[in-house]
Amino acid sequence: MSTLWRLLSLGRPQAGWIALSIVISTAATLANIGLLATSGWFITAMGLAGVAGLTINYFTPAALIRMFAIIRTGGRYADRVISHEATLRLLTTIRSRLFAGLEPLVPADTGDLGTGDLVTRLTKDTDRLELVFLRLVSPLSVAVLTVAVIIAVLALLVPALALAVAVILIAGGFVLPAILGQLARPAGETITAQTAELRRELTETFDGLSPLLMTGAAAARTQRLQQQMDALLTAEQQVARLGLTGQAGVALSADLAVVAAMVLLIPLVATGALEGASLTMVVLGLLASAEALAAVPDALTGIPAALASARRIFAILDRTPSVCDPAQPLPLPASTDLRLSDVRVHYPDQGRASLDGLTLDIPAGSRVAIVGESGAGKSTLAALLLRLRDPDSGQVTLGGLDLRSLTQDDLHSRITMVRQSPYILSGPLADSLRLGAPDATTEQVQAAVKAAGFDRVLARLPDGEKTMVGTAGQTLSGGEVRRLAIARALLTGAPVLLLDEPGEGLDPLTEQAMIDAVLDEQRQRTVILLTHRPTGLEKMDRIIVLSAGRIVDSGPLPELLARNAYVQGLFETLP
Numbered sequence: 001m002s003t004l005w006r007l008l009s010l011g012r013p014q015a016g017w018i019a020l021s022i023v024i025s026t027a028a029t030l031a032n033i034g035l036l037a038t039s040g041w042f043i044t045a046m047g048l049a050g051v052a053g054l055t056i057n058y059f060t061p062a063a064l065i066r067m068f069a070i071i072r073t074g075g076r077y078a079d080r081v082i083s084h085e086a087t088l089r090l091l092t093t094i095r096s097r098l099f100a101g102l103e104p105l106v107p108a109d110t111g112d113l114g115t116g117d118l119v120t121r122l123t124k125d126t127d128r129l130e131l132v133f134l135r136l137v138s139p140l141s142v143a144v145l146t147v148a149v150i151i152a153v154l155a156l157l158v159p160a161l162a163l164a165v166a167v168i169l170i171a172g173g174f175v176l177p178a179i180l181g182q183l184a185r186p187a188g189e190t191i192t193a194q195t196a197e198l199r200r201e202l203t204e205t206f207d208g209l210s211p212l213l214m215t216g217a218a219a220a221r222t223q224r225l226q227q228q229m230d231a232l233l234t235a236e237q238q239v240a241r242l243g244l245t246g247q248a249g250v251a252l253s254a255d256l257a258v259v260a261a262m263v264l265l266i267p268l269v270a271t272g273a274l275e276g277a278s279l280t281m282v283v284l285g286l287l288a289s290a291e292a293l294a295a296v297p298d299a300l301t302g303i304p305a306a307l308a309s310a311r312r313i314f315a316i317l318d319r320t321p322s323v324c325d326p327a328q329p330l331p332l333p334a335s336t337d338l339r340l341s342d343v344r345v346h347y348p349d350q351g352r353a354s355l356d357g358l359t360l361d362i363p364a365g366s367r368v369a370i371v372g373e374s375g376a377g378k379s380t381l382a383a384l385l386l387r388l389r390d391p392d393s394g395q396v397t398l399g400g401l402d403l404r405s406l407t408q409d410d411l412h413s414r415i416t417m418v419r420q421s422p423y424i425l426s427g428p429l430a431d432s433l434r435l436g437a438p439d440a441t442t443e444q445v446q447a448a449v450k451a452a453g454f455d456r457v458l459a460r461l462p463d464g465e466k467t468m469v470g471t472a473g474q475t476l477s478g479g480e481v482r483r484l485a486i487a488r489a490l491l492t493g494a495p496v497l498l499l500d501e502p503g504e505g506l507d508p509l510t511e512q513a514m515i516d517a518v519l520d521e522q523r524q525r526t527v528i529l530l531t532h533r534p535t536g537l538e539k540m541d542r543i544i545v546l547s548a549g550r551i552v553d554s555g556p557l558p559e560l561l562a563r564n565a566y567v568q569g570l571f572e573t574l575p
């Protein structure tokens with residue numbers, strides 16, 4: 001199916017609104033033409049009658065003028081209201097489809113797309129699709145219907161004129177803009193690609209502003225951004241120039257239609273075969289027809305950029321999620337024993353498997369630390385436990401049930417993770433705290449906050465839970481953000497808690513205090529600690545040593561300290 005067809009079928013649920021907008025807009029445009037034409041006829045006829053000393057019936061044309069004026073004004077108002085309604089409904093449909101398509105893809109299947117790129121698809125690209133309906137479908141339909149009515153009316157009056165006007169208006173109003181639309185294709189596609197690229201670069205630049213400034217790379221980055229903006233501007237100017245050329249063509253075609261009318265009708269007026277007032281009526285009507293065609297050039301020159309945006313959106317919708325809920329999910333098991341059986345994960349383009357035939361039991365309530373050098377496979381293991389991805393082979397089970405037989409929502413009510421860089425919403429701190437448990441009672445919040453040692457932080461903040469924090473929690477220190485994330489995880493009530501490098505970036509004392517707070521409080525919970533630091537290992541039932549995706553050793557800390565060089569090394573690096 002072509003991109004345009006597919007796009008149009010996306011708007012099918014709103015077809016009724018779009019059709020209504022087209023009918024009303026056509027009526028308003030025709031009323032405007034009728035108003036000018038009738039006024040022209042009326043004034044000329046009155047003048048001629050005055051000169052000849054005759055009286056004419058002016059009630060009918062006056063009533064017609066009033067009717068056309070009312071239809072024109074009312075029609076334009078109704079058209080705005082209805083086209084906005086249609087547009088907003090369309091946007092809702094398109095954005096909901098995009099969100100629905102995107103959600104199951106995150107995070108396993110969107111790793112190749114940066115945040116900036118995804119945001120562009122959700123905003124700028126979606127807005128351009130809206131323009132397809134607002135700027136292409138509607139104006140083109142109105143122009144076609146209006147020109148058809150003009151030609152039909154002229155055919156009743158003077159068939160030869162109808163033919164000449166048809167050729168002129170179709171050439172100037174549709175053929176020329178279509179050619180210009182083809183010429184605008186490369187620039188239109190550049191606009192879409194360049195907008196996405198620019199947004200991606202800008203997002204990356206803002207995210208990495210400090211290192212860019214500190215390494216002196218900011219100037220080069222600014223220059224690159226400037227070049228991208230210049231390229232975007234050049235492409236936009238090209239499209240605008242083609243659009244303006246099309247508008248000049250439309251105006252010229254209306255003028256040429258007037259010339260054709262003069263050439264063909266003046267002889268008829270001279271011979272008395274046509275009233276002089278009818279000539280004025282036709283000329284003014286044809287001049288007004290330019291309004292119906294005015295939006296066509298912009299529509300056709302803007303379409304390549306919109307189609308390029310549509311292709312970017314369909315590229316998301318066409319992705320098959322590698323992790324999805326089963327058609328018939330099983331109810332959650334009572335037990336929260338976790339087991340990985342012979343699991344293997346091999347990322348594309350990686351020389352070796354990241355997890356290579358790994359088997360591990362994590363009984364409910366146990367405390368297990370998974371240690372290993374960078375790249376050993378700890379985060380991949382966590383991703384499997386949370387079912388952010390599925391193993392290429394092998395099985396992960398919760399209470400004996402394969403995770404693939406449970407819904408992801410159910411699974412995440414049992415297992416939750418505190419990440420290395422927790423996500424903090426921009427807004428009141430309470431929003432971030434209650435993210436996973438919006439209905440938590442004050443007592444529950446207080447208990448979780450206390451257990452995570454976040455109560456002291458809250459007490460220090462002037463507005464407590466109402467304190468505004470930034471997207472990356474900029475107004476909180478690294479340790480405070482980590483405590484907030486732990487409190488949030490505890491608040492969900494999930495019986496399995498995964499801590500991913502909870503002490504990363506913290507001083508050893510803060511790290512120890514934070515891990516102690518969680519472990520001392522959470523007697524019932526399973527705690528899985530992923531780390532390459534020694535803090536907290538002494539409180540773990542078992543330490544699993546991972547290397548190159550395999551378990552190379554496991555046991556209680558004292559045993560490993562006696563025999564495992566990697567674990568010994570962890571403690572030797574202590575200050």
Ligand SMILES: Nc1ncnc2c1ncn2[C@@H]1O[C@H](COP(=O)(O)OP(=O)(O)OP(=O)(O)O)[C@@H](O)[C@H]1O
Nearest residue numbers: 111347350354372373374375376377378379380381
């Ligand atoms: N999304 C991915 N795509 C491709 N390769 C990946 C991906 N995620 C991880 N890897 C690779 O898999 C291996 C294991 O990575 P993983 O992040 O699981 O290790 P880790 O022990 O958590 O490391 P760290 O302590 O540095 O976070 C590494 O070689 C890494 O490059």
